Every structure is written in C-alpha cells, then in structure tokens.
Amino acid sequence: MSNPLQIAVRPLVEYVFRGGSIDSGFRTASTLTEGTKAHQNVQKEYREQDQKEVYLSAEIPYGDLVFVVDGRCDGLLLDEDSIMTIDEIKSTAKDIKLITEEMYPVHWAQAKFYAYMYAKEHRVDRMRIQLTYVQVVSGEHKRFVQEAELAELEAFAGEVIQRYAPYAQMLQQHKRDRDRSIEELDFPFETYRAGQRKLSGAVYKAIEAGVSLFAKAPTGIGKTISTTFPGVKAIGKGLLDRLFYLTAKTITRTAAEEAFTRMQGKGLKLHTVTITAKDKVCFKEETRCTKEYCEFADGYYDRINEAMLDLLSNETLMSRQVIEAYARKHRICPFEFSLDAAYAADVVICDYNYIFDPRVSLKRMFNESKKQTALLIDEAHNLVDRAREMFSSSLHKSDFLAVQREFKGVNTEVFQAAKAVNDYLISLRKQSGDKLRIEKDSPKELAALVQAFALHAERELAASGSRLPSPQLLDTYFACLSFGRIDKLYDERYVTYMEISKSEVSVKLFCLDPSYLLTMFGKGYRSRIYFSATLSPNAYYLDMLGAGEDDYTVSIPSPFSSKQLSVHIQPLSTRYQDRERNKAHLVKLLLKLAAENPGNYLFFFPSYEYMNSVYEAFMEERSGVRTLLQQGEMSEEEREGFLAQFDAENQGTFAGFAVMGGIFSEGIDLVGNRLTGVVVIGVGLPQISLERNIIKDYFSSAGRNGYDYAYVFPGMNKVLQAGGRLIRSEHDRGVLVLVDDRYLQPQYQRLLPEEWKHYQVNERTRGVQTFLTVET
CATH class of the missing domain: 3.90.320.10 (Lambda Exonuclease; Chain A)
Structure with missing residues (x-):
C-alpha cells in the first residue's frame, strides 16, 4: 500500500x-x-x-x-x-x-x-x-x-x-517517478566551475538545517544551477516538497527555466510551472474576467479538473507557452490555470510578489505546506526596493471625487462614503499650508473612512452581477483594500507623507525599512536562499533583508582570471552640474574605445535623459559605429531584438546605449565575442527625490549612514550589475571602463569587487589615453 x-x-x-x-x-x-x-x-x-x-x-x-x-x-x-x-x-x-x-x-x-x-x-x-x-x-x-x-x-x-482518486493516483505516480529520477540525477555539467560546488553545498546545508542563506556569488559562476540543483536534491531526500524560484524580471525567469530544462535532459522528472503576469498572458484584448466577455472565464471551474489532469499527466516543464497551449485546448483562462497548476507543482517560477506582496500572494499556501517549501530568491538585491513598494500604499483625493460624482443619485451609501473620504482630504489641504507633510503615525481617522468606503463599494460591486462594474469604483475599491492591509502592518518602520496641491491630495503609507515584514512574510518556509552577485556591502543587505542570528552567509570569490578583464577608471565628473560641460569629453572617450578595440559594447547611463543627450552627440560624429538605443517601454520581442544585435560575427563596432538598473543591466548573458566591452557612466546614484531623502533621514536618525543607505549602496549595486554583464565564462575577455572621478574616492573604492581592483587610471589632463588590449 x-x-x-x-x-x-x-x-x-x-x-x-x-x-x-x-x-x-x-x-x-x-x-x-x-x-x-x-x-x-x-x-x-x-x-x-x-x-x-x-x-x-x-x-x-x-x-x-x-x-x-x-x-x-x-x-x-x-x-x-x-x-x-x-x-x-x-x-x-x-x-x-x-x-x-x-x-x-x-x-x-x-x-x-x-x-x-x-x-x-x-x-x-x-x-x-x-x-x-x-x-x-x-x-x-x-x-x-x-x-x-x-x-x-x-x-x-x-x-x-x-x-x-484519479488525480491523487496521478500525483502519487509522479512522486515515485520524481524521487527515483532525483536519486539518479547527477550535476548536469561535466564539471563544477570554481565556486559552484561551494555554493551548492551551502544551499543544501541551509535547507537541511532549516535556516536562511545569504550568498554573494560573482556573475558568470552559474548561480541558477548552483541553487536549483541542491534544491532538487533536497526534494529527493524528503527535506522539501516544493521549491519557489523567485525573480524580479522576466529575463531571469528564463535562466531558471533553462536550468530545469537541462536537468530534465539528464533524466529529471519534475513538475515545474512558470507564472506569467495576467496582463501578459491574457488571450483577450482587454483583461476583463467576466463570463459575458471572456469565453475562457465562462465555465472555467467546470473544465479545470480535466485540464489539470491532462497537463500534469503529459508535461513536466510548464512554461508560458505550454500553459497557453493547454489553456486553449481546454478553453480556460491561462493565468488562473497557471495558479491552479502552481499549487500542484514541485517547482514554481514566479515574481517575488506571489510570496511577499500582501495584496497578491498565493493565499492557499497553508502552514504545513510552507514547512516543506524553500524559497530561492534570485537577484536578491532587487528585493529591498521591491519590498518597499509592496509594503507601501497610496490614495488620491481625485479618485474619491470621481466616485462621488458617478454615484450621486445612484447609490447613496457609496456616494456618502466617497464624499466622507474626499471631505477629509479637503480638510487636510485646508489645515496645511505646506505642499508636503510627513508624519510618523498612521492616519487612523482616514483609515476608518477608507474601510467604510471599501465595505459599501464591495456591496455595490457584488450586487452588480453580470453587469460590467464601474472601472473607477473597482480601481478605487482595490486601492482602499491595499491601504487597509498596509495600515494594519504600519509600525515604527513607516512614515505617512502627504503631497498637497490645489487640485490633488495624495497620502502614502511609506515603508522605510522592509526587513521586518520580509521576515514575517517569509516566516514558516523551511529555508530562504537569497543570492546575487552584488549583495555588497554584506552588512547592508543582511540588515535590509532581515537576516537572523542563525542564518548562514557565504561569499564565493570570482573564478575568473584578472587577465580576462582590463579595467579602467576615467576620472571625468558625471555629476549633474558637470554633464553638459563634460559631454564632448565623454563622447571622445567612447569613440576612442570603439576605434581602438572594435567589437560589441554596452554603454550604461544613470538616466534616460543623460543617455539620450550623449547619444545625440555621439551620432553627430558620424563615426561609422552602429548603435542601438534602449527605449523606456519595450515589449519582450523588442528586448529580444535588442540583444540579438549583439552578434559575435559583427564587423566593426556595435554599441548599445542602455540604462543602469534597467532590463539590460542584469540577468542577460552575452557570452564570448557577443560583448567586447562595457562602459559604466557615473556611480549609479538614484536621482535625488522626496522618498530617497525620507529614507536617508530615517536611517541617519537610527544611527546608520543614511546617505549610503538611500543613495550610495543602491547606486553602486547598479554599477556592479552593469559591469557584471561582461565576463560570463572562463573564455570571455573584455574591457570595463568606469567613468567618474568618484571611483577614486575611498567611499566608492571599498565597494568595488576584488576582480576590478587591478584597474588603470586614465590621465585626467589628457582626457583619454589608449586602452590596454586584453590578454588572449
């Protein structure tokens, strides 16, 4: 039996x-x-x-x-x-x-x-x-x-x-096949790269001990396979039932899918599901989940069991394409289908928010299930700002005024509830002559009014039946639900700030330090594995990601030779006030690099505005260099097209202009001659903003270096990610140029990785000197 x-x-x-x-x-x-x-x-x-x-x-x-x-x-x-x-x-x-x-x-x-x-x-x-x-x-x-x-x-x-029973029997048979395949599974490459065995061992030991691991491992080491492989082995040993591979970006999700595809090629039988955002995977022109509008929503629950049995009996790697194919076959919503499949899967590849966001997390993950689940958190440096966003919430006066006007004479309760919130925000504007108010306490009176509005809005929406509900009411209702949830999380790690103008009042519950809530939402899982090439400085990320006393840390040195990388610092100021004055010098630098070392380059800038300005000046030189410019909004096809231009067979020089912290500065692999060099312009500091300054003041008052926490550490993380695009294997060679005089200051010097510290400083007075050819 x-x-x-x-x-x-x-x-x-x-x-x-x-x-x-x-x-x-x-x-x-x-x-x-x-x-x-x-x-x-x-x-x-x-x-x-x-x-x-x-x-x-x-x-x-x-x-x-x-x-x-x-x-x-x-x-x-x-x-x-x-x-x-x-x-x-x-x-x-x-x-x-x-x-x-x-x-x-x-x-x-x-x-x-x-x-x-x-x-x-x-x-x-x-x-x-x-x-x-x-x-x-x-x-x-x-x-x-x-x-x-x-x-x-x-x-x-x-x-x-x-x-x-048929569903249970299928799952039981799968479990037997799965465990047998895991027992026979070898590491899916001929040999471990330097550092891979150490990282894999640390991941397995952390899961075995039931603690979290914070792993800093250089780009190109193969972090994805070094974390997924020991996770799979832990399932085979009965330590886990499930893995979640969490990412911030679609492009890093692909790396996880490739890792499981490679292991499947070695005999692994594992149910792996990728969850794709609803708006991307929806089959209809509008994402409107009504049975009247969408045939894939109509009768969904009448067909889902048959679809699940079909999918899980015949597939192991359930990518977006596979989910879509079966969803069309059974006429069901692909997004809901992927969520239902996730609860049955051994591995789920998805965005951070399905675990950590209180608004959209997977609600059916019961405590018993969590105890047998490990979280593999890729590019974990991204989780700090993403968590602040997930644990914050905003409301805007204009939304309640719009609902008030729409429901006047239609629904008295909704009208009065919207008016009460609108009136409160008007009184706030009258009381304050300031355009900005920052308070340490939660706005309890507003929260109570918002909760009352949400309850009346919910009754109206629930009573709408087959009628298409008011989009304004629906959006405002969900904003209120979010506000209410976040208000319940509010503590000394929050501030409330209000931006006030003649026509608008915005109130935001702003999470300054997400570490406690990350710990709370990650609580109950057997192990959390945070890994990135740029968890540096270590103390900052341990602090911000909520490391506990019993948690493990590991730092893997770069496996690559310093001879593979020629590093240059060009001490040319890229501070905002100096950019226009130094633009011609920067263009000259980029042109000289392209002329002396023909190949494929990525030039990274701290903002779109700066990038576009330099790009225009660069193009005026008519240098013969082929170029491509990153756009603010790019579809997946456009992103793939951008990367496809980096062809190892390109003649002359090709240069891609991109933004630090954007879609091309992390999670992409341009191996060998697909990328010859990277130029990082500036030290990546976020633009001075209200929220960054609030963060700075908060951490300064807590005894930490607020400027570093708000600006320097996040900025230099972008630099390290951008520079890390260059050396991805033991065969890669390239030139890395860091353009800014601040790279010579101790505050920034100490944040450079060891493998970059054999840099050459280009002379200030002569502008640009000859770049060394990388040893081959």
Missing part, C-alpha cells in the same frame, strides 16, 4: 465540487480580518457546551491509497436533543437575502465531510449539518440546516474520495 496521502478538507471538496465561471468582473475580496471578525462574532454566540475551531481527521483507504483528511470545523454544537451539529461559517459581502440553500454545493460538501469525520471517530449514528452565512457589513445571519445518518455520510465521503 502507498504512503498516506495527506490533504485538507477544503482543497479536497473544492477539487470535486467547484464549478461555474470565474467570478463576474468582481471577486468578493473582503479582507481576511473582516472574514475572521464575522466568524468570531458568530462563535461568540455559542453556548458554554459548544466548541469552536475543532480539529478533525480521518483515514480513508481507497485501492492502494490511504487518504489522511483533516481540517478544523468552525463550530461543534450540542443541541438540546443531543444531536451534534457541525457549524460551517461563511462570510459574504453579498445581500444575504439572495443566498439560497443550494447556491454553494462546495460549502455543504465541506460541512458534510467534517460531520463524517466526527461521526466516524465518535461512532455517532446521526449528525446535523449547519451552514451559517454572515454579512460582513451588517452582521446579519442566515442559516440552513440538514441532517444525515452515518451511512449516508460514509457514502458521501466515499464518493468524494472516488472522484478525487
């Missing part, structure tokens, strides 16, 4: 009983807190002999499988006639009068399964099953009651297991 197959009641009955369409335009999205309050309010009415949150479990054999089903029922009530009642509480924003007894079969199924488990364990012949619906705004209750004999409940549970 197979090993027991553990599953909770809710996902079991959802698999069997879910049906219908993806919700029409609006998904009831009451906050978890509101739903919890509704449950608690009902449970407060229980009598002394009643119990709440009762854990139940049962073992159910089926063929060669044994299902271990468990869960917590909301209430276990002893009625006057001594019949036990299972109470299943469901919160809703809908008009409770519209809910009928047979509207939600899945709710009855969940309650009946709890009743079966209790009756079986306690040998009870008859059970009462009660569904209690509670309206989150009014608190109004509506109850439906049924009774069932034990034999009837046993038959029901058996039918549920029978309908779930």
